[in-house]
Amino acid sequence: MQTNSLNHGDTETRRNFFLRAFASPWFFHVLLWLAPILFLLSYFFLPLSKILILAFNTSALTKANFQLILPIVSFTFYQAALSTILTFILGIPSAILFSRFNFRGKPLLRALTAVPFMLPTVVVASSFNALFGNHGLFSFMQSISSSFILHPSSFSLILTAHVFYNTTIVIRIVGNALSRLDPKLEQSARSLGADTFHVWKNVTLPLLRPSLLAAALLVFMFDFTSFGVILLLGGSNFSTLEVEIYLRVLKLPNLPLAALLSIVQLIFTLIFSILYTRIISQVTAQTNPRFSASRPPKTPRERAFVFTLYALLITFFLLPLASLPIRSLTRLEADRGQRGEVQYGFTTDYYEELFINRRGSLFYVPPIQAARNSLGYASLTVLLSLALGYPAAYALAKPTRLEKFLDPLVMMPLGASAVMLGLGFIFSFGRALASPFFVPIAHTLVALPFVIRTLQPALASIPERLRQAAATLGASPFRVWQTVDFPILSRATLSAATFAFTVSLGEFGATLLLTRPEYPTIPIAIQRFLSQPGGLNFGQAMAMATLLMLLATLAILVIEKLRLSDSGEF
Amino acid sequence: MKKLTILLSSLRQAQGIAFLFLLASCAPTPTEPQTITILTHDSFAISEDVIKTFEADNNAKVAFIQSGDAGSMLNQAILTKDAPLADILFGVDNTFLSRALDADIFEPYQSPVLSDISAEYILDKTYHVLPVDYGDVCINYDKNYFAENNLTIPQTFEDLAKPEYKDLLVVEDPATSSPGLAFLLATRAHFGDGYLDYWQSLKANGVVVVDGWETAYYTNFSASSGKGPQPMVVSYASSPAAEVFFASEPLTESPTASIVAPGMCFRQIEFVGILKNTLNQALAQKFVDFMLSQQFQEDMPLNMFVYPVNQKAQLPEVFVKYAEVAENPAVLSYAEIAANRDAWIEAWTEAMK
Numbered sequence: 001m002q003t004n005s006l007n008h009g010d011t012e013t014r015r016n017f018f019l020r021a022f023a024s025p026w027f028f029h030v031l032l033w034l035a036p037i038l039f040l041l042s043y044f045f046l047p048l049s050k051i052l053i054l055a056f057n058t059s060a061l062t063k064a065n066f067q068l069i070l071p072i073v074s075f076t077f078y079q080a081a082l083s084t085i086l087t088f089i090l091g092i093p094s095a096i097l098f099s100r101f102n103f104r105g106k107p108l109l110r111a112l113t114a115v116p117f118m119l120p121t122v123v124v125a126s127s128f129n130a131l132f133g134n135h136g137l138f139s140f141m142q143s144i145s146s147s148f149i150l151h152p153s154s155f156s157l158i159l160t161a162h163v164f165y166n167t168t169i170v171i172r173i174v175g176n177a178l179s180r181l182d183p184k185l186e187q188s189a190r191s192l193g194a195d196t197f198h199v200w201k202n203v204t205l206p207l208l209r210p211s212l213l214a215a216a217l218l219v220f221m222f223d224f225t226s227f228g229v230i231l232l233l234g235g236s237n238f239s240t241l242e243v244e245i246y247l248r249v250l251k252l253p254n255l256p257l258a259a260l261l262s263i264v265q266l267i268f269t270l271i272f273s274i275l276y277t278r279i280i281s282q283v284t285a286q287t288n289p290r291f292s293a294s295r296p297p298k299t300p301r302e303r304a305f306v307f308t309l310y311a312l313l314i315t316f317f318l319l320p321l322a323s324l325p326i327r328s329l330t331r332l333e334a335d336r337g338q339r340g341e342v343q344y345g346f347t348t349d350y351y352e353e354l355f356i357n358r359r360g361s362l363f364y365v366p367p368i369q370a371a372r373n374s375l376g377y378a379s380l381t382v383l384l385s386l387a388l389g390y391p392a393a394y395a396l397a398k399p400t401r402l403e404k405f406l407d408p409l410v411m412m413p414l415g416a417s418a419v420m421l422g423l424g425f426i427f428s429f430g431r432a433l434a435s436p437f438f439v440p441i442a443h444t445l446v447a448l449p450f451v452i453r454t455l456q457p458a459l460a461s462i463p464e465r466l467r468q469a470a471a472t473l474g475a476s477p478f479r480v481w482q483t484v485d486f487p488i489l490s491r492a493t494l495s496a497a498t499f500a501f502t503v504s505l506g507e508f509g510a511t512l513l514l515t516r517p518e519y520p521t522i523p524i525a526i527q528r529f530l531s532q533p534g535g536l537n538f539g540q541a542m543a544m545a546t547l548l549m550l551l552a553t554l555a556i557l558v559i560e561k562l563r564l565s566d567s568g569e570f
Numbered sequence: 571m572k573k574l575t576i577l578l579s580s581l582r583q584a585q586g587i588a589f590l591f592l593l594a595s596c597a598p599t600p601t602e603p604q605t606i607t608i609l610t611h612d613s614f615a616i617s618e619d620v621i622k623t624f625e626a627d628n629n630a631k632v633a634f635i636q637s638g639d640a641g642s643m644l645n646q647a648i649l650t651k652d653a654p655l656a657d658i659l660f661g662v663d664n665t666f667l668s669r670a671l672d673a674d675i676f677e678p679y680q681s682p683v684l685s686d687i688s689a690e691y692i693l694d695k696t697y698h699v700l701p702v703d704y705g706d707v708c709i710n711y712d713k714n715y716f717a718e719n720n721l722t723i724p725q726t727f728e729d730l731a732k733p734e735y736k737d738l739l740v741v742e743d744p745a746t747s748s749p750g751l752a753f754l755l756a757t758r759a760h761f762g763d764g765y766l767d768y769w770q771s772l773k774a775n776g777v778v779v780v781d782g783w784e785t786a787y788y789t790n791f792s793a794s795s796g797k798g799p800q801p802m803v804v805s806y807a808s809s810p811a812a813e814v815f816f817a818s819e820p821l822t823e824s825p826t827a828s829i830v831a832p833g834m835c836f837r838q839i840e841f842v843g844i845l846k847n848t849l850n851q852a853l854a855q856k857f858v859d860f861m862l863s864q865q866f867q868e869d870m871p872l873n874m875f876v877y878p879v880n881q882k883a884q885l886p887e888v889f890v891k892y893a894e895v896a897e898n899p900a901v902l903s904y905a906e907i908a909a910n911r912d913a914w915i916e917a918w919t920e921a922m923k
Contacts, residue, residue: 249645363616
């Protein structure tokens with residue numbers, strides 16, 4: 001129909017048509033979406049639908065299967081909701097701490113909170129145990145630790161682990177928004193006589209809503225699809241949808257059931273995302289891009305707050321993390337025969353041993369190469385996910401009807417089972433999948449929702465009238481972007497980059513990949529050492545994990561130190 | 571309407587570009603006719619020299635792809651039967667053998683080197699898969715713990731349910747772990763249909779179940795470097811040798827030992843097979859011969875801590891000194907395992923809840 005009318009029209013209308021088309025927000029938005037949608041289509045929707053179509057059949061729609069699924073769904077919900085609430089209970093005060101106050105060691109502590117996100121669960125558990133458990137180096141702390149890691153119900157351990165892993169999401173997303181708030185708003189509320197509670201209730205919280213929602217969605221989704229933590233700590237007593245899919249694909253194969261579970265999980269993801277889109281479209285929080293500067297705590301109450309939270313965060317994050325480097329430098333083995341007293345000693349053996357290929361193994365991982373590969377993949381993931389995430393977030397910040405439809409879809413990779421998607425990859429790409437090219441692509445799939453959800457609230461908070469004012473004053477579109485958008489965005493960009501970086505370094509979604517010994521990464525090296533018995537293997541795994549932790553902390557510090565803006569506002 | 575057309579046409583463009591993307595991403599590393607690809611599990615390891623020898627002798631390039639543990643690897647191989655990821659699959663064991671054979675993913679190949687292989691390991695008389703190595707899954711114990719507490723070493727499964735061994739054993743979940751499954755099979759072989767009652771009694775005696783070997787060994791087992799709370803763990807009969815070989819200080823005695831009492835261990839035999847639709851059958855056959863050859867077989871023990879099946883292969887010293895072989899491992903035919911494995915695991919999971 002449309003082609004017809006075009007053919008009939010003369011050149012004039014045709015030119016008008018194109019002009020209007022180019023100028024229309026639709027065209028601009030389609031342009032923005034081109035790359036991200038193509039990426040998601042090629043590497044997510046196509047492979048996933050391929051495998052789901054192949055695996056699913058109606059025979060799975062039995063009453064027995066639904067009876068099996070129901071308790072799994074409700075447990076998945078229950079633990080995700082509880083974990084999210086707990087994460088917020090720690091995360092919100094921490095976000096306030098980091099965005100409002102200055103104190104010693106703040107950048108380091110802030111960087112450290114992001115580290116658990118990328119450490120293999122088994123490494124943290126073992127090293128913690130090695131130090132604080134029965135025979136540990138600090139066995140005097142056993143009473144504390146045994147109530148903490150050895151004896152409590154596995155359910156409370158799951159919740160604790162989720163908080164440990166995900167608090168950083170709240171700190172980064174909500175903290176960003178907090179420091180983006182115009183301090184004048186709170187000040188005027190205060191001068192009008194409002195007390196702290198009312199300032200928060202009536203001014204701060206409403207302004208924070210978009211970021212709170214974005215953080216809640218991400219944390220909830222991460223807990224909802226939690227895999228490693230549940231598998232490691234939950235045993236056979238607790239199963240989430242993601243764990244059950246893994247079991248039904250690879251362990252007790254029942255592909256139709258696995259496909260059904262995947263579809264259920266995807267539908268829930270879609271529902272959460274649609275709900276989020278609905279709610280977020282009702283809240284617009286545009287503020288002036290003036291930043292609340294953080295300052296040292298002044299009143300005794302502030303000091304008490306900063307000190308308590310500081311101590312809490314140090315205990316909660318630093319203790320388990322510190323156990324890694326300590327353990328990697330400690331020899332716990334004793335001479336046999338006189339083992340009543342376990343002897344300890346300082347040693348750098350494990351690090352030296354990392355550089356030796358003692359057995360001449362083809363699968364030996366040189367630490368430098370592993371670090372280089374890990375960093376290389378992580379940098380590519382940052383670039384790729386920012387390049388794809390920026391246009392998408394831009395489009396989402398000023399939604400048209402197109403975005404109403406597309407918005408929920410960008411979250412889907414977080415809700416897809418990594419195992420199922422992995423199968424889809426194998427089907428779609430076959431032997432080519434062994435190419436190292438797929439590693440950053442797979443990481444980007446997981447990183448992209450984080451990047452978009454981090455950038456979107458920031459982009460939406462940029463007041464249109466500032467842009468218009470700049471444009472009226474004769475600024476070119478680039479100049480407008482540079483002076484208005486960019487300063488507001490640089491913090492959000494740094495957060496987004498940090499997420500992408502940590503997602504890649506921690507190799508989320510790695511289950512969907514085949515590994516080639518030619519391109520080892522640090523997590524693969526850790527895995528290798530832990531797959532065989534022996535003190536040297538354990539020590540080297542700890543040394544490698546320490547290396548990963550150091551690299552990650554340094555990289556995050558560097559990312560956060562970057563001054564992308566010349567405005568001096570930071 | 572106009573908007574719709576634009577959207578549609580850009581979608582069409584999008585498809586075209588998506589296709590290009592796909593093409594670009596599919597562009598493989600150039601597959602030379604002399605490359606041979608082996609799909610294997612994550613625990614596979616071998617010396618560089620050994621592979622170099624094969625590459626030099628056959629003007630070939632050997633590539634490895636690792637894809638999870640043995641079970642995951644096999645399931646992926648079955649799913650990609652028509653367009654296999656590799657030419658050879660190594661690492662399917664006797665607990666999964668029937669599934670592999672039923673799925674008909676292998677080409678038969680009767681290697682001439684089979685004459686050097688002990689007949690007891692050649693389970694598949696149609697030669698679709700050939701044995702490469704074996705290892706016994708047994709309970710390892712913390713020697714020091716038992717000495718200090720004057721505890722005798724349990725010698726039967728029934729012993730483990732006695733009060734003096736309460737809270738002392740950690741096992742792996744058979745649904746997620748291959749040694750866990752092997753241990754379950756050993757109890758099944760011993761108790762028959764009563765195995766679930768036995769597991770109930772273990773549960774009452776405080777057996778700890780974890781997801782995989784790494785957690786069991788490094789987080790829970792007291793004699794490993796993880797210094798966990800349990801002095802007994804389901805591991806391999808070769809693990810004590812690995813403890814010596816990988817000790818951080820030279821040891822003259824292993825801190826651990828295996829319980830190799832009759833029927834308490836389960837023997838895992840690992841097989842290799844040539845995948846149907848291989849791109850290079852002749853080279854694949856040569857590589858299978860090579861895996862069974864003395865050179866490869868003698869290199870395996872210190873790389874993977876398994877035993878060679880080639881009778882000519884000499885064991886390394888650390889194996890002779892510190893590793894034990896179960897004299898009478900539990901026996902279950904692979905056909906029986908195949909027919910019941912999933913049902914046994916599900917029943918076990920239900921019983922242990």
